[in-house]
Amino acid sequence: MIEDRAAADGLEPDVVEADTAPKKPAPYRLLVVAILLLTLLLLPLGRPVLGSYNYIILLVTNTLMWVAMASSWNILGGYAGYISLGHAVFLGIGGYVAAVPLFYYDVSPFLTAVVGGLVAMAVGLVAGLITLRTRGPAFIISTIALLFMFLLIFEQIDYFGGTAGLSLPIVPLPRDWLKAPFYYAMLIAAVGSILLSYRVAHSKFGLGLRAIAEDETKAEVAGVPTRFYKILAFALSAFWVGFVGAMWGYSLSFVRPTLFFTIAISAQMVLMVIIGGRGSVAGPVVGAILIMTINEFSLIQFGASEINIVIAGALLVTVLLFFPLGIVGTLRSRSWLPAFLDWD
């Protein structure tokens, strides 16, 4: 598969080594990215001129948040091929790591968000030490158990507010600018997680993860430090989810176990990555944007109903049965992938 990829990229098989160093993207792709980034950076600033467009800001903020989460999930679930249904744990960890100091000691989550990410990483490391002793189905099951274990702990301990959670103060900013800091935080998370995903994809580490996904036993025989790589992948895939969780809780002005530690959150991540295309840098981004659009559309069309869950499930089943490579993977296999989406 590695050779195929190299061939598809127009590289000779014997220069696969060069693939381990970050490849220089074409100028055209950089231009697209630069324009996109600039637009995103300036979007909230148009407010005084253009009047209120909170809806769009909120929509983009949420999409950026999911881009960050899907890209992070992809590091473990896409590159290494280890499906985690427990990644919502890291969102919750981040949320509470930021919420508790704010609630009790009035420490701003903008300061603790990174700590939230780091603690999520540490939890990922410890969880990985235990859960990654198994492969395949037992691993997936243990991630589900991990999620429910955390839900239970946070529901039962009064210090964390129990089932009701903690109510947080609103950001001390003028009303017009309430959304802006979260927008930029999520933008940082999205860009950061895509960069991380890109760096991993183009490193020896990423190559090792892909080897693990292909055939773990062979990878191990070939000298890939599989255990270390897997645990590292688990931890890395937790960081930005934790960061995002810290910001999300603050932006909602409350944290509650059933909102954060829920398999519905994990389901979204899985859905986005599978539909967008597992194991590619652009896949989770495409998937996140698509699913957010569908969710928003069905919300407008059907109101707050369960219909979007049905659509999500049906989409997942359809994609798995007919396009297992996802959008980006399928397009690439037919050489229809536009260059600005080709980051692998």
Next chain:
Amino acid sequence: MTEYLQVAIFGLLLGGVYALFASGLTLAFGVMRIVNLAHAVFIVASAYIAFFAFEHLGIDPLLSIVFIMPLMFVFGVGVYMALFSRIEGSARYVEMTVLLTFGIAIMIEGLLGWRFTGIFRQAAPGYLTEAFFIGDFLVPTGQFYAAMLSLVLLIGLWAFLRFTRTGYGIRATMQNRAAAQLVGVNVRRVSAISFGISAALAGASGAMMSYLFPFFPFRHWQWIALLLALVVLGGMGSLKGAVVGALILGVASSLVVDQIGPGWGPMVFYAALFVILLVRPRGLFGKEVTA
């Protein structure tokens, strides 16, 4: 001491029901290597059938298995034919089944939520609030009936696997799929039937859930987490393991609920899962499992 014994009796009754809930799950994995994340949503869907049959037609939940089980059997065979037969032999098959059943679970959950909303339901047959005494020990009648019916169904399942020709085929497929095919077992037919049986067991479980445990659509995730933990503890694909695991965890969680608090019961399941992963990843009675 009497108190502990009393708690242990509650736990055993509960464990008997858990064993039935988990039996279909472990059967699907044992025969077809399907990790069915939708198993609990099958149970919840069946619970809705039993609930409405009781509310509108006055049919006793335990009696309703007479039509729920065949219904779910047909449903299971249909799902297998329509979806799983397509992915047979695909690369990373087990993982595919997880993702596929994940999608199915979300879909059914959404449909249930859309039709029946998210409110708690619980059927209330007369025996729900009754209880009787064996010696000094209190036995809730509803739980007792459910545990006995579970026992009957599990023995029936065992006898079916042990003594019928299809049962031979199923067990052969469990032991070695390729070899079974080689000696003339129609593996596809056996798989479809097994998945049907698995769904039928979910149907019976749902009939019991309808009055034993309050349910709503989203609840199935909590159940699947418990049941999967239990199945991993017993050894994936092992029916014996599922039953033993269910009884152990039923008693253990009842003790924890009694001693620490009602919210902490499920913790036993997750803790047991992590301990078994550390000590013996294949589970109590399981074979080594790889993707």
